[in-house]
Amino acid sequence: MSASAFTRRADAALADPVLKIAVERTAGTAEAKRGIAVQHFAQFEQARVRGAAIKDHVIEHLGHYLEQFEAAATAAGAQVHWARTADEACRIVIEICQAAGAKTVARSKSMMGEEIGLPHALAEAGIGRIETDLAEHIIQLAGERPSHIVWPAMHKTSEQVSALFKQHHLEPHNEETIPAMAESARRHLRDGMLGADVGISGANFLIADTGTICTVTNEGNAELSLVPPRVHIVTAGIEKLVPSMGHAVQLLRLLARSATGATLTQYTTFYTGPKRQDDSDGPQAMHIVLIDNGRSTMREEGLAEMLRCIRCGACMNHCVVFRQIGGHAYGGTYPGPMGAVLTPALDGLAKNRDLPNACTLNGKCQEVCPVKIPLPTLLRGWRERSWREGLEPVSVRQGIAAWAWVAQRPRLYRTAVRAAIFGMRRFGRGWIKALPMASGWTAHRDMPAPAAESFMRRYAKGER
Amino acid sequence: MSARADILAKLGTLAPTAGAAEALLVDPVRRAVAGDLTETFLAALTLPASGATHDRVAAMADVPGAVAAYLDTHGLDRAIFLPPDPRLAADWSGFKLSPVIMPNEPAVVAVARLGIAETGSLVFETGPCAPMLPNFLGLHHVVVLPVAAVVAQLEDAALAGPQPRAHYWVTGVSGTTDIEGQYIRGAHGPRFLHVILID
Numbered sequence: 319m320s321a322s323a324f325t326r327r328a329d330a331a332l333a334d335p336v337l338k339i340a341v342e343r344t345a346g347t348a349e350a351k352r353g354i355a356v357q358h359f360a361q362f363e364q365a366r367v368r369g370a371a372i373k374d375h376v377i378e379h380l381g382h383y384l385e386q387f388e389a390a391a392t393a394a395g396a397q398v399h400w401a402r403t404a405d406e407a408c409r410i411v412i413e414i415c416q417a418a419g420a421k422t423v424a425r426s427k428s429m430m431g432e433e434i435g436l437p438h439a440l441a442e443a444g445i446g447r448i449e450t451d452l453a454e455h456i457i458q459l460a461g462e463r464p465s466h467i468v469w470p471a472m473h474k475t476s477e478q479v480s481a482l483f484k485q486h487h488l489e490p491h492n493e494e495t496i497p498a499m500a501e502s503a504r505r506h507l508r509d510g511m512l513g514a515d516v517g518i519s520g521a522n523f524l525i526a527d528t529g530t531i532c533t534v535t536n537e538g539n540a541e542l543s544l545v546p547p548r549v550h551i552v553t554a555g556i557e558k559l560v561p562s563m564g565h566a567v568q569l570l571r572l573l574a575r576s577a578t579g580a581t582l583t584q585y586t587t588f589y590t591g592p593k594r595q596d597d598s599d600g601p602q603a604m605h606i607v608l609i610d611n612g613r614s615t616m617r618e619e620g621l622a623e624m625l626r627c628i629r630c631g632a633c634m635n636h637c638v639v640f641r642q643i644g645g646h647a648y649g650g651t652y653p654g655p656m657g658a659v660l661t662p663a664l665d666g667l668a669k670n671r672d673l674p675n676a677c678t679l680n681g682k683c684q685e686v687c688p689v690k691i692p693l694p695t696l697l698r699g700w701r702e703r704s705w706r707e708g709l710e711p712v713s714v715r716q717g718i719a720a721w722a723w724v725a726q727r728p729r730l731y732r733t734a735v736r737a738a739i740f741g742m743r744r745f746g747r748g749w750i751k752a753l754p755m756a757s758g759w760t761a762h763r764d765m766p767a768p769a770a771e772s773f774m775r776r777y778a779k780g781e782r
Numbered sequence: 783m784s785a786r787a788d789i790l791a792k793l794g795t796l797a798p799t800a801g802a803a804e805a806l807l808v809d810p811v812r813r814a815v816a817g818d819l820t821e822t823f824l825a826a827l828t829l830p831a832s833g834a835t836h837d838r839v840a841a842m843a844d845v846p847g848a849v850a851a852y853l854d855t856h857g858l859d860r861a862i863f864l865p866p867d868p869r870l871a872a873d874w875s876g877f878k879l880s881p882v883i884m885p886n887e888p889a890v891v892a893v894a895r896l897g898i899a900e901t902g903s904l905v906f907e908t909g910p911c912a913p914m915l916p917n918f919l920g921l922h923h924v925v926v927l928p929v930a931a932v933v934a935q936l937e938d939a940a941l942a943g944p945q946p947r948a949h950y951w952v953t954g955v956s957g958t959t960d961i962e963g964q965y966i967r968g969a970h971g972p973r974f975l976h977v978i979l980i981d
Contacts, residue, residue, distance in 0.1 A: 340962070347963035358813075365811035372806050381793035394945070400786040452969055453960035469960060476962050500958060500966040507970065508885055528945050538956040538971035541918045545948075556789065561803040563940045568810050570936070580831055582901045582936070582953045585918075585971075590945035596910035598865075600947050610785075614792040 324649060324672035331643040337473055341644045344472040348635045351579025352686070359575060369572045370690040372565050373626035376557075377617060383526040383559040384608060390529030394591030396604040401434075407609045408439035411518065411551055414605050415445055420515035424543035426535065427451035428520025429467050429629055430553045430609060433651045433664065436518070448510040450539040452503055459486045465645030467652060468577050468631035473644050507539075517544040517601065521554035522573070522628070523566040524606075530590040531606065532566055534573065534583035541587055550592070550601040556608050557625040563588070569628055572688035576630035616663050624659050624696060626689040633683035633693060639676050648673060655683035655693045662700050671709045674700035732774060739768045812900065815934040819899045820979070823932045826902025827977060832954035833967065834902070834975035838929075841980060845926055846872050848978045849891060852924060856974070862889045863920065867911045869893045870926065883916045890920030890972075894952075896939055897932040897977075903953040904977070905939045907946040914948055923955070923972035928980045 331337055356362045376383055388398045401407035415423060423445055425431060437458075440447045449458040453471035457464060459482045464470030471479070476496050483499055484490045487506045491498035519540055523532040531552050533540045544550050560566045574580045593600030616624060634640040634654025645653030650661030650670070658673040674697040683693040704710055710718075724731050742765075745753050749764040759765055783791070815822050827834045837848045853860055861878040864870060870893050880887060892912075896905040904925050908914045917923060933939065941949060956971035967973045 344959070344963035347959070361811045361813070368806065368811050375798065375802060375806060379796055379798045381790050381795035382797045384790065384793070385795055400784070400789055402785045402788055406785060450970070451960070452958045456960070469963070471960055472963075474961075476964075479961050496961045496964045497966050499961060500969055504968065504970055511970075512885055530945055530949075536956070537958050537960075537969035538918045539969070541914065541950070542970055545915045545918070556793075562807070564807040564810070564937055565803070567936045567940075568806075568812075571812060578959065580953075581826070582903060582951070584954050584957055585950065585952060586903075587948060587950040588945070589948050591947060594947050597908055597947050598910060598913040599915050600908060608789075610789045610792075614789060617793070 322672050324647065324670075324676065327647040327649060328643045328676070331647045336475055336478075337644050338642065340473050340475045341641060343475075344466070344469050345635045345641055348469075348578065348631070352576060352632060352635070353579075355575040355579040355581070359571075362575070365568065365572055366688055366690050369569050369628075369688055370626055372560060372568060373557075373628075373689050374622075376559050376561065377622050377625045380556060380559065380614075380617070383561065384556060386526040387524050387529055387559060388608075390527060391591070391606055392529070394529045396529065396591045396606050399605060399607045401607055401609045401611070404434035404609075404611050407434045407553060407607055407611065408436055410607050411436060411553065412439055412443045412445070414549065414551055415440070415516050416443065418516055418549045418603070420445055420549070422446035422448060422510070422514045423516040423518050424448045424450050424511050424514035424547060425454070426517065426519040426533065426540035426543050427454045427470065428518070428553060429464075429651065430520045430555055431518065432464055433555075434553065434609065434611065436553065448507065448514060448543075450507055450511050450543045451535070452500065452537060452539075455503055455507060456482060459483075463646065464651075465653060466631060466634060467629050467656075473646065511539070511543045512546050514543065514547045516549045516551060517547040518551045518553065519544055521552050521558050521606075523560050523569065524554055524558045524608075525561075525563055525566055525588070526559055527562045528590055530563070530588045532586065532588050534570070534586050536578065536580075536584045538585050541585060544589070544601070545599055548602050550589070550604045552604070552606040553609060554606065555613060556610055557613050557627075569689075573628050573630050576632040576686065576688040612664050620699060621659070621663055621696060623691050624656070624663070626691050627656055627660075628689060630688055632686040632688065636682045636686045638678060638680060638682070643676075648676075655697070656691070659693060659696045659700070667700060667704055667707065668709050671700075671704045674698075674704070732772070735772050736775075739770070739772065742768050743770070810935075810937060812935055815899045819932045819934060820929050822899040823897050823902055826899065827897075829902065832902050832975070834954060834977055836977040836979060838979040838981065842870075842872050842926075845870075845978055845980065846874050846876065849924055850876060852922075852976050852978075853889060856922065858888055858922070862891050862924075863887050863916050864891050865911060865913055865916060867893055883913070883919055885919065887916065887920045889922040889924060890916045891924045891926065892917050893926040895931065897927045898934075898936055898939055898951070899932055900935045901951075901953055903936070903939075903951040906950050906952065907941070908948040909946060914950070917952065918956070918971040920972055921968065922974045922976065923952075924976045924978065925952075926978050926980065
C-alpha cells in the first residue's frame, strides 16, 4: 500500500523540528487562556447548551431565516447574492470588483474566503490583494495557506516572520522582538488598507431580523479595511444566521472565551447596509454573498450538528493529533477535528478518507466545543461511510474481515490470542523494539509487550 | 433555476413556531453584574487584557482639561482629531484640531453612547457627526463616557428599530497574538485607550 497524500504530509510535519515548537507556543497559550476564561464563567456549561440550541433552531429553519435576512438587508440598502458553489461565489465577487473598477482589494481574514479559493480567483482576475490580518499578511508574504482558523500563521516562528518582513517590508524592524515585528507590519499595511478600492470580509454572524452582519476582530483590521473603500463585499456561509442580536450576543460570549480566552473580542462590529446619505464615512455599496457550498447537503446527510460550528478553533488547540502535525497536514481549508469532519463534506470523502482516521477519539474536542458538536461521533460516521462505500484499501478490508471471522469463534479467538501473546513475548518483555509485520508501528515507537496471560484466561482462573 | 431558488428549495422555508426564537432569549446565560455598575465597568476596563486607563471629571466643560493632562502624561503635543459631535461641545481652544483624520493620527477623541459593565466595552454608532474610521486609526483613543451611560450587560447595547450603518463595541485596544501567541498592543489601531468618565 503506497502512502496517501495525508500520510506523506503528516510524516513531513512530524520530521519538521521547528513546526512542533511553533504550534506548541500558540496552541499551548490558547489552551491555557481558554481554561482560565472558562473557570471565570461558572455557567459555561449552560451557555454551551443554549448556544447549541440557538444554532440548532436556526439550522432547522435555515430557509426561513435566509429569506428574512435577505429582505431586511435589502431594505437597508445592501445587495444580496446567492451562490451554490465556491466557483459561483468567486465569480460573483470578481464581477462586483470588476464592475467597481477595482485594482486592489483589502481582505479582512475570512475562512469562507479561503474555503471558496478567493485569493486565487482574485489573482487570476488580476486584482491586487492586501491581506490585513497580521497572520494572513505573514502567510501571504510566504505564499502559504492558513494552518489554523484563528491563528493562520501559527506554524511560523518569530525567526521566520522576521526574515519575511526583512525581505518584503520597506522599513522593516531593527530589533529582533515580536513587538518590533508587529510595528513593522503596522507601518507596511496602513497605506494599502486605506487606499483599497474594495474591502472584503466574512461574517461571524448574519442577523436575520435587521439584515445586519457581524464581524469580530482583535486587531481592528476589519474596520480599517471595510470603512474607507467604496465597496464592501461580505462572503458568508448560510449557516452563519441567527434570528436576532440577542442570539448573536449569547454566541459571542462563547466564541471569544473559546478562541482566545477573552470575555469579548476587542472589536465587535455590526454593519447594516452601506453608508447613509448623511454619514461621515463608510462604503457606497455593500454586497452580501450567501454561500451554500455543500452546507444544505450536510444538513440532509447527517452532518447538521457540524453547521453549529462558530469557528473558534478550540477543538484543534486541544487536539493531540493537531498539536503534533499542525494544520497544513490536513490538506484542506479547515484543519483539526472540525476540519476532519468538514473537509470530506466539502472536498469528497474518497480523497480525504484518512482525515477521520487521524483521530484518537479521546473526546477532548467535543469536551471543549462551545456549541457541543459531537465531533468524535461525526468522525466515526465518516469512518463507517468510508467502509460502506468501499473506500478502505483491500489490505484493511481483508484484515478486518479476517479478524471478524476469528472474533466470531470464541474458542479459536482465544487460541489465537494465546499464540499471539507467546509469539510477541519472544520479541521483548516490557517494551518491544521491533516486530515483524508491524514495522509501521515500531519504526517510530516501541510496542508494549502483552501480559503473560489474557484477561479472559485470568478471569476464568477466578482472579476477579 | 437560480442559485437562490435552488438553495431555498433544498432547505425549505418552514417558519419556526411562534415564540420559539424568543424562548432562546429568555434568561441569557451570562455572568451577572451585581453592585455598582461604574465600578464593575472600570474593573473590566482596566483588566490586563483590556489595559485601559481612566479619569473622572464633573462635567463636559472639564473634559478638554482632562484630555490635555492625558496628552501631557504621554509627552504628546496638544493635537487631536475631534469629530464634529455635538456631545463633545466644549472649549477646545487650547488644542490643534486636525481638519480631517490623518493616517497616523496620534490622538483621537470620541464619545461613547454606552459603557458595558459586563465586559468593559464602549459602544459607538456611526452617524453624520460620528465617523467610524478615526476610532480605529489613532494611536491614542480617548473616549468620553457619561457615568449615567454605563449599562449592565451586552444585551443592553442593542438598538431597537432601524439600525445605523455601523454599530460597534470596543473592548480594549487593537491587539494581536498572531506571532507565537504573544500578545502585542496596537496591531493596527489604537495602542492606548483612555476613558474619561463624566459624573
